[in-house]
């Protein structure tokens with residue numbers, strides 16, 4: 001299937017098949033039998049629990065490294081007033097803008113929206129999308145390797161940030177990972193919250209025959225980076241998972257919430 005080239009860094013701007021990724025991860029399992037939906041239902045359920053606890057809320061919300069996705073915004077909209085997305089690759093930012101502007105070839109998020117509507121005990125999944133579109137303010141470029149990852153833009157600190165499957169894709173060593181977590185931390189106000197989730201113990205994943213690098217992380221690496229970056233009340237849940245070896249080699253998904261001191 002894949003050749004041996006391992007994609008990373010600027011390859012996200014050229015070799016990341018956005019349509020394949022969205023269809024595979026966020027449509028029904030039938031459309032992409034290699035994937036299935038276990039990881040995303042776990043994450044959507046955890047996000048719903050976190051925001052309905054009332055402990056994580058604020059005015060300004062940032063989704064960091066959104067890729068072409070908006071699923072983390074659905075439950076967040078109940079807890080925040082203004083939503084910003086930022087993403088490294090322009091092709092991914094364009095996908096989000098398409099969805100925001102309701103363009104006809106935008107990805108259809110209804111499978112995920114229906115799951116969130118069910119969690120909220122109503123049937124109006126369209127209303128969730130409309131509320132997110134209303135609160136979305138801007139889609140910015142970002143690079144987590146920079147001290148100000150939103151550079152050249154400068155923004156007031158955020159109250160809540162989520163980031164998923166991004167830092168392990170962007171960093172090639174634990175030192176770089178620690179720096180990246182500190183860079184994201186610099187965007188959060190004191191007392192604000194970070195919700196971070198991603199792949200455990202994964203060294204690669206495949207997007208339409210292209211093999212992408214992933215930094216092997218264990219929960220200890222993640223929690224250590226968060227402590228070094230000034231977070232406390234760190235709570236981690238793990239969903240053990242194993243996919244086919246030729247698609248990726250992850251051993252589970254972590255879901256971590258924490259507060260900036």
Ligand SMILES: C[S@@+](CC[C@H](N)C(=O)[O-])C[C@H]1O[C@@H](n2cnc3c(N)ncnc32)[C@H](O)[C@@H]1O
Nearest residue numbers: 012065066067088089143144164165166169170
């Ligand atoms: C596996 S995708 C995750 C996308 C999305 N957050 C999700 O959960 O589906 C990895 C993301 O990392 C982003 N990325 C790669 N290098 C980056 C960097 N230096 N700074 C910020 N993001 C980066 C890619 O553009 C891509 O959107």
